[in-house]
Amino acid sequence: MAEDYAAKMGRKTEAELRDYVLNRYQYREEAVLAALDELALRGIPEPGAATLVAELQLSKQETDRRELAERELEAEKEQARRIARGEVGPEIQQKAGxxxxxxxxxxxxxxxxxxxxxxxxxxxxxxxxxxxxxxxxxxxxxxxxxxxxxxxxxxxxxxxxxxxxxxxxxxxxxxxxxxxxxxxxxxxxxxxxxxxxxxxxxxxxxxxxxxxxxxxxxxxxxxx
Structure with a gap:
């Protein structure tokens, strides 16, 4: 289950939210975006928030692509191991390569x-x-x-x-x-x-x- 960053940020102090923005490269993009949204909801938006949001959204797309590729690669490796152990049927083997x-x-x-x-x-x-x-x-x-x-x-x-x-x-x-x-x-x-x-x-x-x-x-x- 995906983490509910909006609810998580709602429990943070302003200083903690600012820390997410200031040290944004240490956190997931979703967390930083949620922190920016929470600051805006509280009426204390981060200066240059629009630029940060655009930057974070691009970074998030790249992260999502990388993680998807890693999951697909791991799935292929696991299927290859199962085929080598004879744990899959011939119809799956034909699709394996x-x-x-x-x-x-x-x-x-x-x-x-x-x-x-x-x-x-x-x-x-x-x-x-x-x-x-x-x-x-x-x-x-x-x-x-x-x-x-x-x-x-x-x-x-x-x-x-x-x-x-x-x-x-x-x-x-x-x-x-x-x-x-x-x-x-x-x-x-x-x-x-x-x-x-x-x-x-x-x-x-x-x-x-x-x-x-x-x-x-x-x-x-x-x-x-």
């Missing part, structure tokens, strides 16, 4: 297989959102990062043997962090979505991983 692989799925695939798998899922998300440029950027980053990691590991293996082979996992973790903390917030952000089934992706990634491992072992190349 496109089917995307979640950050958790991208992380799991990157850990189970490699950063390539996570990058592919992220690129597929962007393609589903019709954001071709960012999708190509993810693919370019993935290929460049994979090449840099491969040559770095190859050089380390040649110079130090297998002493630093564990760095492959570190490079993989860094890629996961970049996916989740750079690409996702920038190009997907708070987009409402429904979680996409990952069964087929798991099968495909498993087959690709087997082929890649066989190829890497055949040519004596380090894996990421």
């Amino acid at each position: 496109p089917a995307l692989y979640s950050p958790g799925t991208i992380t799991i695939f990157s850990v189970l297989f490699s950063m390539v798998a996570g990058g592919v899922l992220l690129a597929l998300n962007l393609r589903a959102l019709r954001r071709t440029g960012p999708a190509l950027l993810v693919v370019a980053f993935m290929l460049a990062y994979l090449a840099a990691t491969h040559y770095t590991l190859a050089w380390l293996q040649q110079a130090y043997g297998n002493e630093y082979v564990w760095l492959g996992s570190v490079f993989n973790i860094v890629a996961i962090v970049i996916y989740n903390l750079v690409f996702w917030p920038r190009y997907i952000g708070l987009q409402a979505y429904q979680s996409r089934s990952w069964g087929s992706a798991l099968l495909i990634c498993g087959l690709i991983t087997l082929v890649y491992l066989a190829w890497a072992l055949r040519f004596g190349m380090p894996t990421v």
Whole structure:
């Protein structure tokens, strides 16, 4: 229930009402407007009240827009959480947005297989959102990062043997962090979505991983 500022100001002293006006940036616009109205009712209007009222009404409109946006954003986030928990029906899921692989799925695939798998899922998300440029950027980053990691590991293996082979996992973790903390917030952000089934992706990634491992072992190349 909205607060009854008119009744509240009716119980204030003149000094308290003047304080609302003087320190108006510390209070809600509705409270200050009610204080100005109460002063006018008592026959002791604030000098320049008309200008203050116009200023406060504009400020109130901006505050109302901001608070509405915050409520809508929170509602979208709550609905996304409910969809992820399976608490809503399919008709609501259809309205919630496109089917995307979640950050958790991208992380799991990157850990189970490699950063390539996570990058592919992220690129597929962007393609589903019709954001071709960012999708190509993810693919370019993935290929460049994979090449840099491969040559770095190859050089380390040649110079130090297998002493630093564990760095492959570190490079993989860094890629996961970049996916989740750079690409996702920038190009997907708070987009409402429904979680996409990952069964087929798991099968495909498993087959690709087997082929890649066989190829890497055949040519004596380090894996990421």
